[in-house]
Amino acid sequence: MPTRPRSPRVPLSPLPVTLAATMAVACAQGDSAAEADDLTTTIDTINGVLHVTTAGTPPEWQLTQVVSIGPSSVTEQETPDEFGRVSSVALGPDGTVFVADAANREIRVFGLDGAHLRTFGRQGEGPGEFTSIYSIAWAGDRLLVFDPPLGRIGEFSAEGEWLGQRTTAGGLTGSGIRFYTVGADEVFRFALRSDMESQWVGLDSRGDTGDTLPYLRAPEDLPGATPALVCRYEGGIGFYPHTVGAKLVQQPASGGIMYSAWGYFYRIAVTAAGGDTLRVIERDLPTEPITAEEWAAGSADFEEFRERRPDASCNPRSYSRPDRKPFIEEIFVAPDGKLWVEVIRTVGNRWEFFDSEGRLLGSVPAVPYKERTVPVFRGDHLATVRQDDLDLDHVDVWRLERRPAGR
Numbered sequence: 001m002p003t004r005p006r007s008p009r010v011p012l013s014p015l016p017v018t019l020a021a022t023m024a025v026a027c028a029q030g031d032s033a034a035e036a037d038d039l040t041t042t043i044d045t046i047n048g049v050l051h052v053t054t055a056g057t058p059p060e061w062q063l064t065q066v067v068s069i070g071p072s073s074v075t076e077q078e079t080p081d082e083f084g085r086v087s088s089v090a091l092g093p094d095g096t097v098f099v100a101d102a103a104n105r106e107i108r109v110f111g112l113d114g115a116h117l118r119t120f121g122r123q124g125e126g127p128g129e130f131t132s133i134y135s136i137a138w139a140g141d142r143l144l145v146f147d148p149p150l151g152r153i154g155e156f157s158a159e160g161e162w163l164g165q166r167t168t169a170g171g172l173t174g175s176g177i178r179f180y181t182v183g184a185d186e187v188f189r190f191a192l193r194s195d196m197e198s199q200w201v202g203l204d205s206r207g208d209t210g211d212t213l214p215y216l217r218a219p220e221d222l223p224g225a226t227p228a229l230v231c232r233y234e235g236g237i238g239f240y241p242h243t244v245g246a247k248l249v250q251q252p253a254s255g256g257i258m259y260s261a262w263g264y265f266y267r268i269a270v271t272a273a274g275g276d277t278l279r280v281i282e283r284d285l286p287t288e289p290i291t292a293e294e295w296a297a298g299s300a301d302f303e304e305f306r307e308r309r310p311d312a313s314c315n316p317r318s319y320s321r322p323d324r325k326p327f328i329e330e331i332f333v334a335p336d337g338k339l340w341v342e343v344i345r346t347v348g349n350r351w352e353f354f355d356s357e358g359r360l361l362g363s364v365p366a367v368p369y370k371e372r373t374v375p376v377f378r379g380d381h382l383a384t385v386r387q388d389d390l391d392l393d394h395v396d397v398w399r400l401e402r403r404p405a406g407r
Contacts (some may be wrong), residue, residue: 041359049277052358055284061362063398066381067114069097070394080108080116086370086385086393088135088178090143091378093158098143099395100133107136107145107160112397120160125150128162137179137187138378140205146189148177153189153203166207180252181376183335188252190215200252211256213273218248224264224322229302233312238305242319243298244290246326253333261341263328268339270358281339281358287324288346295321334377342366367398 039056071082084103092098095112105123110116121130135146142163145154151170155163169192180188180200186209188200202211218225226245231238246264253259256273266283299319306312325344332340337356342349349366369375369384370393376383380401386394 039360046280049280050358051280051282053282053284054360058352058360058363060403061364062401062403063364063367063382064401066112066397066399067097067110068394068396069099069110069114070386070388071392080119081110081114083108083393083395086373086395087133088137088373089376089383089385089395090136090138090181091376091381091383091397092138092143093141096158097383097395097397098136100136100145102133105130105133107133107143107156109160110395118160120156121145127165128154128156128160130154135178135189137181139181139187139203140185142205144179144187144203146177146179166203178374180333180374181335182252182333183254186254186335188213200258202252202256211252211273213252213256213258216248216250216258216260218262222246222262222264224262224324224326226298226319226322227316229314229316229319231302231305231309231312231314233309238309238312240302240305240314242302244294244325245319245322246328249328249331251331251333254335254337259331259333259339261328261331263326263344264322266327266341266343268328268331268341279358281354283327283341283352283360285327285343288344290322290325291346294325330374332375332377334382336377336379338377340375340377362402364400367396 039054039058042053044051044053069081071079083099083101085101086099087102088100090098096117097110097112099108099110101108106119106121108116108119121128123129123131125131130145130147131150132147133145134148137144141158143156143158145156147154148168149170151168153166153168155165157163177190182188185204187203189203191199191201193199198215200213200215202209224246226242228239228241231240246262248260248262250258250260257278258271259268260271261268266285268281269277270279270281271277327344329342329344329349331342334340338361339354341352343352350363351366352360352363354360367384368386370387373385381397381399383395383397386396388394
């Protein structure tokens with residue numbers, strides 16, 4: 001089962017009461033499993049909230065690889081597709097692929113045929129320069145480049161021309177500090193308020209949109225959680241999350257809407273900026289046990305640490321093993337309004353995608369993507385960053401297609 005990084009360890013805003021109530025209902029309902037062969041959708045109103053529940057097997061779609069951009073061998077040198085470290089990708093206008101190489105502090109542009117078109121940027125603090133490239137995204141006709149250590153969002157044209165900058169909080173670090181593209185001219189970014197509470201801030205090609213959303217945290221003692229072990233030893237401290245337990249996943253969406261879920265249940269809450277729950281999207285799937293191999297793999301880092309540091313003091317002293325696997329590894333919201341859910345399955349994770357009303361449209365096998373990156377969507381295309389067996393970065397572009405009948 002592929003694993004992903006946990007949320008950054010930063011001060012978080014409280015989870016809306018409505019979402020917490022949804023989780024409580026989940027605990028009471030238990031783990032029902034649908035055996036239906038055909039896809040069925042039920043829409044109910046419960047306590048004034050719309051619940052869209054799907055059972056059965058969704059239509060099979062496929063991801064057809066359009067291009068893979070990356071080095072063909074470890075000996076390849078000084079070529080545009082030999083990346084130092086890809087931190088972010090953006091699908092641009094006219095079938096272009098913008099790749100942020102954080103190691104080389106530059107952005108490289110390719111066509112969908114893999115041909116290198118241009119490169120712009122360099123290390124520095126002046127116009128068109130970067131101290132770091134955490135994330136890139138399109139807002140209208142401008143490419144936004146998030147450089148948190150410099151406290152700047154740079155703006156570029158499709159040709160790489162410097163158009164100006166916006167200031168942002170400097171010195172931020174963490175895997176969750178990135179752009180999330182939620183519309184043709186709408187992007188959210190991670191930010192800290194003056195009181196050090198975390199939030200999402202909406203942007204477009206003209207500046208801030210005024211939409212802000214709290215960065216959520218899960219209530220304590222939710223089912224399926226595996227607390228991370230914090231170990232102190234002489235000269236240091238170690239932090240060891242397990243990869244098997246459920247986690248809170250979240251993503252902002254167009255118009256100041258938040259999608260969030262506690263992955264132990266296949267249940268996604270759609271909430272407004274004020275905290276009101278607009279919709280709950282639910283799915284009936286059979287539960288699956290955690291195998292001994294999966295549990296051992298998730299504990300491997302901690303066990304190796306204990307061998308090296310038997311004198312360490314850890315709190316808690318050991319992991320709490322959940323009674324079963326969670327359902328949800330991650331969620332993504334595409335600019336066209338589709339909700340994508342990475343579903344954890346023993347035979348291999350799948351991506352199921354829904355329309356903006358919560359109706360299940362289809363399913364495809366999940367493709368691998370590098371930790372600290374996320375799939376990027378534009379129309380019927382998506383791009384992922386992948387590391388090969390030699391830890392070399394590649395950018396894969398896929399086209400979403402309905403699987404032909406009979407296949």
